[in-house]
Amino acid sequence: MALHLQNGTNGDHKKHFEIAIVGGGIAGLTLAIALHRRSIPFAIYEQAPAFGEIGAGVSFSPNAVQAMMECHPGVYDAFERVCTRNLWPSKRKVWFDYVNGYGDTPEHKVTQETAFTISNDLGQNGVHRAHFLAELVKLVPSEVAHFGKKLQGITEQPDGMLQLSFDDGTSAEADAVIGCDGIKSRVRQSILGPDHPALVPSYTYKYAYRGLVPMEEAIKAIGEERAENACMRMGQDAHILTFPVNRGQILNIVAFRTTSEPWSDTTRLTKPARREELLEDFKGFNPTSLRLLELTKPELDIWAIFDLGENPVPTFHKGRVCISGDAAHATSPHHGAGAGFCIEDSAMMAELLAHDQVTSREHLEAVFATFDAERRERTQWLVQSSRRLGNCYEWRADGVGADFGKIEAEINERNGIIANIDMAKMCADAKQRLSKRLPLGLKG
Ligand SMILES: Cc1cc2nc3c(=O)[nH]c(=O)nc-3n(C[C@H](O)[C@H](O)[C@H](O)COP(=O)(O)OP(=O)(O)OC[C@H]3O[C@@H](n4cnc5c(N)ncnc54)[C@H](O)[C@@H]3O)c2cc1C
Incomplete structure (x- = not known):
């Protein structure tokens, strides 16, 4: 036909x-x-x-x-019509505040303070x-x-x-x-x-857990400033980014991890995982980062990060x-x-x-x-x-x-x-x- x-x-x-x-x-x-x-x-x-x-x-x-x-x-x-920006007017041009999400080290002791901020004209904006x-x-x-x-x-x-x-x-x-x-x-x-x-497609040897959590819970775990505005938590071999979506009612969490293991099934870009695996993958991270990750659902998906690189x-x-x-x-x-x-x-x-x-x-x-x-x-x-x-x-x-x-x-x-x-x-x-x-x- x-x-x-x-x-x-x-x-x-x-x-x-x-x-x-x-x-x-x-x-x-x-x-x-x-x-x-x-x-x-x-x-x-x-x-x-x-x-x-x-x-x-x-x-x-x-x-x-x-x-x-x-x-x-x-x-x-x-x-x-659908985008959600950082909720604080003072952060409207902030793309991400970067913080040390990892355990205290001699160089970097503070856990939630901004290490540096990256800004642009648009600021952070999330759409579902x-x-x-x-x-x-x-x-x-x-x-x-x-x-x-x-x-x-x-x-x-x-x-x-x-x-x-x-x-x-x-x-x-x-x-x-x-x-x-x-x-x-x-x-x-x-x-x-x-x-x-x-x-x-090439496996980048990184995968990500993704989660959406109610803003109220996020605020309880990590405070208003970090929950209501985009934040990147850096760490050794892993990082976590968060930004508000759904008009600030939801916090989007993406937790990336580098691995030396190849991806097991290249025909599928996702596989089911449990929150315990996520917490195990981020065990070197500091208590605030872990409190954030504990908000995710018990059953999660892992996304393999492939590219054409x-x-x-x-x-x-x-x-x-x-x-x-x-x-x-x-x-x-x-x-x-x-x-x-x-x-x-x-x-x-x-x-x-x-x-x-x-x-x-x-x-x-x-x-x-x-x-x-x-x-x-x-x-x-x-x-x-x-x-x-x-x-x-x-x-x-x-x-x-x-x-x-x-x-x-x-x-x-x-x-x-x-x-x-x-x-x-x-x-x-x-x-x-x-x-x-x-x-x-x-x-x-
Ligand atoms: C975890 C993650 C986070 C990301 N975050 C961002 C971000 O914050 N900002 C950003 O700019 N980008 C981001 N990206 C990248 C962004 O998602 C992609 O670049 C974009 O969605 C690709 O769009 P696309 O239309 O080219 O491909 P796709 O979204 O893959 O769409 C392809 C379409 O083609 C259809 N299709 C496939 N094969 C066939 C076929 N044989 N016949 C007919 N139809 C077919 C599919 O069903 C699908 O509808 C992210 C990607 C990932 C993995």
Whole structure:
């Protein structure tokens, strides 16, 4: 059965092509919204029966806000509707207060006092993933979304159309495919071939316990200042981050641990665990940190932290097939910037496709080549930088160790690269470079 591709536009016919987006997470949905706003025809194919997100909180940095605005101001409005900032007005620009969460050491004795503070214009802001996605979905016309469509493969037809085949036996056609299908991307396989090392996500030898606890209980355990505002507890080989979500009613806890053991089952990114294991993993931490961890539920999940850092993807596109978001550059979460970079991708891709001279299928390869050239270096830098930062928090980074001054300097320098961008200019510059590529695209 061939699915008819709906034109997700308001009837503007300048674009004589149709895009298939595979995957409806943050990358796929923000791209869909950005294309819809620009009257670029598309359809979206999601394997799940509905749009949805698992997991707890996600937060954004100032670059992500710029990217949201570039995609569609409605994306930013959606974020504002559901985000929770630090509760204290004096901490509105604080990203995290860093404290020594570990046992008393000769160098670092104090347990809950701020070692240093990292700030930015936006401050800390947490959204519940499911709530954010529910707001984004409102901006996507329902007729362009197709559910229960798990992509199996992409083949080019004699007439040049790309055929997407799904595991329910159905298929669809498009002029180009953008894979927003996450870290295990099938579209990445279609670009790189079945045996490429970059198909396999790499275990970062870190895992995380995640918990959501009522704010009242958190305040009793760690006091108002630490419970109501974002805090990073550093320690040897592990760290704990907390920030308020759900309008301050809930505290989001993520406790990371480094291990030398490989992850047992690479087909699954989570496994069940018990609170005793968490407490055992953090036994070197100080009493306040442990009081916090004791608030988690007795039955927990451990999340393995995988990324695409060991074998970075050598290209984001082949012909008229491209990858975006985690499919292209999944990162560990230590910068809290992975989703923000997905939104940057969406803004850039939408702006390139909106280029006046991009009107037909023949131009799409040049669009994807430009996307690859503009996005690969920045996004793959994030993957490596995030690994480095995770090690800084855990006193494991070469040349830094437990020197708080050096840790602070590294964070500020690296966060600056993430946050201090001009998204509109990045897109405008990229469009100019696309203009130079377009004649080649026409020949090719
Ligand atoms: C513990 C943790 C904490 C994080 N915290 C932050 C944070 O604070 N800030 C931040 O910016 N980032 C954070 N990130 C990163 C962020 O979550 C990701 O970068 C982002 O969610 C990736 O979005 P995506 O849409 O690219 O991929 P995904 O969210 O993985 O979505 C992929 C979609 O594609 C669908 N799909 C997959 N395969 C197929 C197929 N074959 N056919 C059809 N559909 C398919 C899936 O069902 C899914 O809906 C964190 C990540 C982790 C693991």
